Amino acid sequence: MQLEGKVAIVTGAASGIGKAIAIAMAAAGASVVVDYVGDSTPASSVVQQITTAGGKALAVQADVSNPEQVNQLIQQTVAGFGQLDILVNNAGLEYKHPFTEFPFELWQKVLAVDLTGPFLCAQAAARQMIQQQRGGRIVNISSVHEDLPMVTNAPYCAAKGGLRMLMRTIAVELAPHQITVNNIAPGAIYTPIDADVQANAAMEKQLMAEIPLGRWGKPEEVAGLAIFLASDAAAYCTGGTYFIDGGMIRQAGSL
Numbered sequence: 325m326q327l328e329g330k331v332a333i334v335t336g337a338a339s340g341i342g343k344a345i346a347i348a349m350a351a352a353g354a355s356v357v358v359d360y361v362g363d364s365t366p367a368s369s370v371v372q373q374i375t376t377a378g379g380k381a382l383a384v385q386a387d388v389s390n391p392e393q394v395n396q397l398i399q400q401t402v403a404g405f406g407q408l409d410i411l412v413n414n415a416g417l418e419y420k421h422p423f424t425e426f427p428f429e430l431w432q433k434v435l436a437v438d439l440t441g442p443f444l445c446a447q448a449a450a451r452q453m454i455q456q457q458r459g460g461r462i463v464n465i466s467s468v469h470e471d472l473p474m475v476t477n478a479p480y481c482a483a484k485g486g487l488r489m490l491m492r493t494i495a496v497e498l499a500p501h502q503i504t505v506n507n508i509a510p511g512a513i514y515t516p517i518d519a520d521v522q523a524n525a526a527m528e529k530q531l532m533a534e535i536p537l538g539r540w541g542k543p544e545e546v547a548g549l550a551i552f553l554a555s556d557a558a559a560y561c562t563g564g565t566y567f568i569d570g571g572m573i574r575q576a577g578s579l
């Protein structure tokens with residue numbers, strides 16, 4: 325199995341893409357920490373799904389924007405599974421408002437979770453990986469919006485654009501420790517984060533017209549790419565963004 329003997333943390337793993345990555349990494353042989361915030365029931369059910377299938381998993385509550393909770397997340401991972409090899413910075417959220425009306429508190433909230441979160445988690449994970457002296461993998465779930473603008477979504481685009489340069493910078497800085505850092509940039513993946521579009525047929529039709537492959541992506545498809553980037557097969561990949569978007573970014577502006 326591609327991740328046999330590895331220990332992975334997936335942040336925001338109680339739903340959507342994070343849940344699919346946690347389940348797929350466990351199936352690939354990794355022991356997985358399912359990070360979550362709020363109600364513990366969905367995270368417990370992810371853990372149960374993994375353990376029922378014969379895998380190893382542990383649910384840990386930690387808000388990725390809180391430095392103490394992030395340190396606890398790393399400590400509980402090492403206490404539970406003895407080491408840390410893979411961090412998937414997946415937790416994220418977005419709020420849509422016209423730019424001139426965007427509430428300052430929501431700007432701060434999006435930046436805190438979508439950009440400060442990956443900074444805190446990557447920093448704490450890298451400290452642990454350096455101490456272990458066996459390299460490591462950091463995979464950030466960014467977005468096509470690390471590159472493409474999206475009206476009414478300024479903080480999200482700013483955070484994901486920031487995540488692109490955070491990734492590029494720390495990829496160079498952590499390379500001497502054989503820790504690789506890469507971004508996965510999904511397009512439209514069918515998860516709760518896009519509930520507004522899924523509930524509006526006209527918006528969904530417009531979105532599909534922007535995707536050359538003409539459909540939503542599946543969380544499991546993102547998980548397959550995350551496993552590759554977290555595996556030994558990707559040892560020479562660092563500092564890159566890997567788009568998984570049905571061709572969306574290539575079509576932008578071409579119609």
Ligand code: NAD
Nearest residue numbers: 336339340341387388414415416467510511512513515517
């Ligand atoms: P989702 O809403 O199902 O998942 C986001 C998860 O993050 C949730 O489980 C949520 O509880 C968790 N979370 C929120 N704040 C947190 C915090 N402070 N600490 C820890 N966890 C927190 O949506 P998703 O689509 O699965 O999103 C996962 C990632 O993929 C996000 O970073 C998102 O920006 C990115 N993404 C999604 C799409 C898409 O089309 N679905 C496209 C591009 C990028």
